[in-house]
Amino acid sequence: MSETLKLNICFGGGAELLFDKIKKREVELPALKKYFPDCQSGKWTIKELLVWLKDNLLRERPELFLQGDSVRPGILVLINDTDWELYGELTYELQGNDTIMFISTLHGG
Template sequence: MLPACGDNMAAPVRIILEFGGGAELLFDGMKKHHVTLAGQEQPWDIKQLLVWIQRNLLKERPELFVQGDSVRPGILVLINDADWELMGELEYQLQDQDNIVFISTLHGG
């Protein structure tokens, strides 16, 4: 039997986003955001999450947070307390209850 339309939609994904090291200033000064991402056919990945963040959370100066389709150099990304480079970076597929942390290591003088 073929699945009905919409049966292959994944459940929503609830994650926690944290911003630190000054990056929180781009998000109205809020360091922690509890987010629910709508279910979709394909699993959410970090690349899609960055687009979602830009459209829904980022309040000012996007050039200080993103560059192209990734985060700007100088922003450390942790996925569940592990460097995202160990997790597949942009291709990492988000899991329910993941904790994603963005820490700016850039400091003006």
């Protein structure tokens, strides 16, 4: 699969501060094999998207967004306005024009 994949990425609840204050952005992911030559599935998943976000959009304090190969607890992930838990979380295969939203529920006090 050599096609690019267009997505809408949204950040809220303070998560946008880690991404240059971007609240919404359309992104075009490169062909999966170009970015992840060893990937066997041939399809972008949320797991690969998180790596791509870290490498291309995340500007500061990755530990506030990522923990291991997933998002940090306290970051709500929505796929087309639905909790990602209903879609299989990291294994969800991204579709063209999906909207992926990351909302931080972590607040200082």
